Amino acid sequence: MSEVIDNGSPVPGPTGEVVAVSGSEAMVWLKPGFSARSNDALTTVGKFLGIRTDRSLVIGILTKVSVKKQVGSDPQDYVTGQLDLLGEVKEGAMGPKFHRGVTEYPMIGDPLELITNGQLKTIFGIAGPNTIEIGQLQQDASISAYIDVDETVSKHFAVFGTTGVGKSSGLAVILNQIIDVKPDLRIFLIDLHNEYGPCFGERAQVLTPRNLKLPFWLFNFEETIDVFFKGRPGVDEEVEILAELIPIAKSCPVQKQPADRPNLRMKDSKCIGYTVDTPVPYRLQDLVALIDERIGSLQYRPDWIKYHRLKTRIEKVRNDPRYSFMFENAHAGGDTMVEVLSQLFRLPPNGVPISIMQLAGFPGEVVDALVSVLCRMAFEFGLWSDGAFPLLFVCEEAHRYAPSDRSIGFGPSRKAISRIAKEGRKYGVFLGLVTQRPSELDAAIISQCSTLFAMRLANDRDQSIVRAAVSDAAASLVSFVPSLGAREVFAFGDGVALPTRLRFMELPGHLFPKNEAVSRARVGSRVTADRDAIASVVGRWRGASMIRPLTPEDAQAKDAIEEGSVVLPRSGPNGQQSGPTLRKTPSVRT
Numbered sequence: 001m002s003e004v005i006d007n008g009s010p011v012p013g014p015t016g017e018v019v020a021v022s023g024s025e026a027m028v029w030l031k032p033g034f035s036a037r038s039n040d041a042l043t044t045v046g047k048f049l050g051i052r053t054d055r056s057l058v059i060g061i062l063t064k065v066s067v068k069k070q071v072g073s074d075p076q077d078y079v080t081g082q083l084d085l086l087g088e089v090k091e092g093a094m095g096p097k098f099h100r101g102v103t104e105y106p107m108i109g110d111p112l113e114l115i116t117n118g119q120l121k122t123i124f125g126i127a128g129p130n131t132i133e134i135g136q137l138q139q140d141a142s143i144s145a146y147i148d149v150d151e152t153v154s155k156h157f158a159v160f161g162t163t164g165v166g167k168s169s170g171l172a173v174i175l176n177q178i179i180d181v182k183p184d185l186r187i188f189l190i191d192l193h194n195e196y197g198p199c200f201g202e203r204a205q206v207l208t209p210r211n212l213k214l215p216f217w218l219f220n221f222e223e224t225i226d227v228f229f230k231g232r233p234g235v236d237e238e239v240e241i242l243a244e245l246i247p248i249a250k251s252c253p254v255q256k257q258p259a260d261r262p263n264l265r266m267k268d269s270k271c272i273g274y275t276v277d278t279p280v281p282y283r284l285q286d287l288v289a290l291i292d293e294r295i296g297s298l299q300y301r302p303d304w305i306k307y308h309r310l311k312t313r314i315e316k317v318r319n320d321p322r323y324s325f326m327f328e329n330a331h332a333g334g335d336t337m338v339e340v341l342s343q344l345f346r347l348p349p350n351g352v353p354i355s356i357m358q359l360a361g362f363p364g365e366v367v368d369a370l371v372s373v374l375c376r377m378a379f380e381f382g383l384w385s386d387g388a389f390p391l392l393f394v395c396e397e398a399h400r401y402a403p404s405d406r407s408i409g410f411g412p413s414r415k416a417i418s419r420i421a422k423e424g425r426k427y428g429v430f431l432g433l434v435t436q437r438p439s440e441l442d443a444a445i446i447s448q449c450s451t452l453f454a455m456r457l458a459n460d461r462d463q464s465i466v467r468a469a470v471s472d473a474a475a476s477l478v479s480f481v482p483s484l485g486a487r488e489v490f491a492f493g494d495g496v497a498l499p500t501r502l503r504f505m506e507l508p509g510h511l512f513p514k515n516e517a518v519s520r521a522r523v524g525s526r527v528t529a530d531r532d533a534i535a536s537v538v539g540r541w542r543g544a545s546m547i548r549p550l551t552p553e554d555a556q557a558k559d560a561i562e563e564g565s566v567v568l569p570r571s572g573p574n575g576q577q578s579g580p581t582l583r584k585t586p587s588v589r590t
Contacts (some may be wrong), residue, residue: 016112018051018074019080021105024062026051028112030079046480046501047139049083049122050113051106056088057113058106059123061099084476088497089122097122098497117142121366126497132177134170138488138501145491145502149181152451152495154425158433160466161455166487168396168513170453170504171434172199175394176511179203179353186346187354188378188395190371194360195513196396200298205346206356209325209361213343215336216326220376221276222412223369227326228313231365231410238310241291243276245476249287250274281335284327322363341381344374345391352502360515368410371401375416379429380471381548387428393420394432414442421448438465451495456484470499477501560578 021025027049045065051058060083067079087100096119120143127133131146161167175187176199189196197206220226222245226235228242230443235240244361251274274280291311298304318327327441346353357374359367363523378393402417403409420431421444433449435441440459446469454466470492476498477490484490489506 015049015114016079016081018106018108018112023106025063025083026058026083026106028081028083030081030105030112045078046477048115048123049081050089050115051083052111052113053088053104053106055104056090056227057119058085058088058102058104059115059437060085061477064481075226087123089119096122100498108367112129115139124497125501127182129182131503132174132181133355134173134177134506135487135502136502141503143176145500146497147495149178153178153182153185153430153432155450156237156421156425156431156433156449157447157453157493158398158435158438159453159455160435160438160457160462161453165456165484166196166504167434167436167455169507170455170487171394171396171432172196172507172513173504174392174453174513175354176200176507178392183349183353184390185353186389186391187351187394188345188374188391189354189356190374190396190401191356191358192360192397192400193515194358196356197358199507199509199513200356202353203352204356205343205352207226207317207357209353210321212325212357213328214325214340214370214373215281215329215338217250217281218279218337219326219369219373220279220412223373223547224276226369226372226410227323227366230317231368232364235306235309237306238322240548241294241307241310245276245290245294246276246282247274248557249290250278250280250282252286253281263483279337281337282585285312286486288314289358311475313577317346320363323366325362339379341542345378345389347389368401368413371395372410372416374411375401375413375420379416379420379424379427382424382427382436385427387426390428390430392423392430392432396434397436398433398445399435399437401444402440402442404440418442418445421445438462438469441465443468451491451493451494453487454478454481454490454492457481547584557588 016030018026019029020207026050042340045062047062048573049060049062051060062081064082064086065079066081085105087098088102088104089096089098094366111350117140119142120137124137124143126146127144128150130150131148133144133146133147135144136540137143138442159167159171161170175189178185179187191197197204205351216224224246225239225242228234288311291307291314295304295307295311298307299531317323344355357370362370375395376391378391381389382391391459398417400412401409406414417431422428424431431449433441433445436458438446441461444467446465449469452466452469457466458461463478463481466481467475470478476493481490482500485503487506488501489504490499490501492499
C-alpha cells in the first residue's frame with residue numbers, strides 16, 4: 001500500500017535495498033521495474049534518495065547507476081546504484097530535522113526510499129533572517145535554494161566556471177541578495193571586463209579612470225616601483241636611489257617654501273621617522289628636486305647617468321595622461337587619505353554600499369599594482385579599525401592577480417589577496433573569488449574559501465582543483481560539473497545545508513551583466529561611418545597616449561621638469577598653445 005505524504009501525493013513503498021556499505025557511500029539494488037525511463041526525475045544521477053534505518057532516514061545522492069543482466073532460467077535486468085552519504089533526517093521535539101554527517105550507518109537490507117517534496121523542504125528549508133534565496137533546486141524547482149549569509153561571507157567563498165555559463169549573473173544574484181539582508185556590509189568588486197556596472201542599479205558607484213582619485217603616495221614601495229618601471233623589473237641602482245630618497249621626500253613640508261622650493265637639506269632617512277611604505281603625502285617635484293641635488297653634487301659621469309635616467313623615467317610616467325588618476329595633483333601634496341578611503345569603501349554608504357572598480361580603461365601595465373594597493377588598503381583599513389566597518393572584497397578573474405605559478409604575476413597583489421584570505425575574517429574583511437581557471441589560482445588561497453560554487457568546468461586540471469577543495473563526502477559530484485547547463489551550479493561547503501545542484505535565479509534584463517562596448521557592437525549592424533566619425537575615433541585614440549599640457553603649477557616648479565629633454569608649450573602659427581615637445585637626448589640604456 002502506498003504511503004501518502006503531507007502534500008497529498010502518493011509515493012511508492014521501498015524502491016530497493018542496501019547491498020553494500022563503506023565509510024562514505026552505499027551500494028543499492030533497485031527493484032525490477034524501477035527504471036530510469038519510468039521514473040526519470042527520480043533516478044537520474046545527481047538526485048537525492050533515502051535509506052530508512054531504525055533511527056533515521058539517511059540521505060544520499062546518486063552518483064552512479066548501472067544495469068546488469070541476471071543469467072539463469074528466468075533472465076532479468078536489475079539496476080544498481082552508488083549513493084554518497086551526506087546526512088540524516090531525525091525526529092525531534094520540533095519535528096523532523098536534518099543533520100549533516102551520518103551517526104548511524106545503514107545495514108545490509110535496509111530499504112531504499114524516494115525523497116519526497118516534504119523531506120526536501122526539511123533538508124533545504126533553511127529560510128530565515130540570515131539566509132538568502134539564490135535559485136531553485138535542480139531536483140525540484142518548486143523548492144528554493146538558500147545559502148547562509150554569515151557562513152558564506154565570513155568564511156570566504158569562490159565561484160568557478162568557464163566563460164558563458166552564467167558565472168557573472170550568478171555572482172550578481174548572490175551580491176544583490178547579500179545587500180538586501182546585510183545593508184551595513186560594504187562590497188568592493190574588481191571588474192576586469194567592465195560588465196557589472198548595470199547589475200546593482202543605484203546601489204553601486206562605478207569607479208573608472210575618469211572619476212578615480214588614488215594618489216601615488218598611497219602606493220607602497222613595491223607598487224611604486226611597478227608603476228615607475230611600467231610593470232617591468234626595476235633597475236637595481238635606480239631602486240636603491242628611490243629607497244633612499246622617498247622617505248626624505250616624505251619629510252619635506254607640503255606647504256610652499258619661498259620660490260616654491262622645499263628645504264632640501266639631506267637628512268638621514270633613519271632619523272626621519274617615515275619609511276618607504278608609510279602612507280603620507282609627498283610631492284613628486286620634491287623627489288625630483290632631491291635627484292637634481294644629487295646630480296649637482298656628482299663628478300663621475302656614470303653615476304650622473306643613473307640619476308638622470310631615473311628622473312626621466314619618473315617624468316614620463318607623471319606626464320602620461322593615462323596615469324592622471326595617480327598624478328593629477330602630484331604638485332599639491334595635500335593629505336586626502338580620508339577622502340580616498342571614504343570614496344573607495346563607501347564610508348558612509350549613503351544608500352550606495354557597493355563600489356565597482358572597472359579596470360578595462362586603465363593602462364595594462366599598472367593594473368596589477370592597482371589591484372594590489374586596493375587589496376592592501378582594504379585589509380589595512382580593517383586591521384586598524386578593528387573590524388568596525390565590515391567589507392566584502394570580490395575579485396573577478398582572480399587567477400590573474402594570485403596565480404598558482406609564483407614565477408609569474410605580481411608578487412604584492414598575490415600577497416595582498418592571500419593576507420585577506422588567511423587573516424581578513426579576524427578584522428571584518430572578507431573575500432569572494434571568481435575565476436574561470438581555478439587550476440591557475442593559488443591553491444593556498446582557494447583552501448581558505450569555505451563555500452564553493454562550481455559551474456561548468458571542462459578542463460581536467462580545473463576539476464581536480466575543485467575536487468581537492470571539497471571536503472564533503474560528495475566530492476565525487478565534481479564529476480558532474482562538465483555537464484552542467486547554463487546557470488546551473490553545484491554548491492559545496494559551510495554556506496549550504498548539503499552539497500546541492502541548483503539553478504541560479506534569472507536576473508531582470510536591466511540588471512544583467514554586460515559590457516556596454518560589446519553590447520553596442522551588433523554583428524552585421526549598419527553604422528554610418530563618415531569621415532567626421534572616423535576622425536573623432538582617431539582623435540580619441542591619439543589623445544589617450546599624448547603628453548598632457550603643462551599646468552601653471554608645473555611651469556613654476558621648474559625643478560620638477562626634465563632639463564634639456566622637455567620643452568614647455570610654445571605658440572603655434574595661429575597663436576594657440578601646442579603640447580610639450582621632446583628634444584633628442586643621448587641614448588641611455590634602460
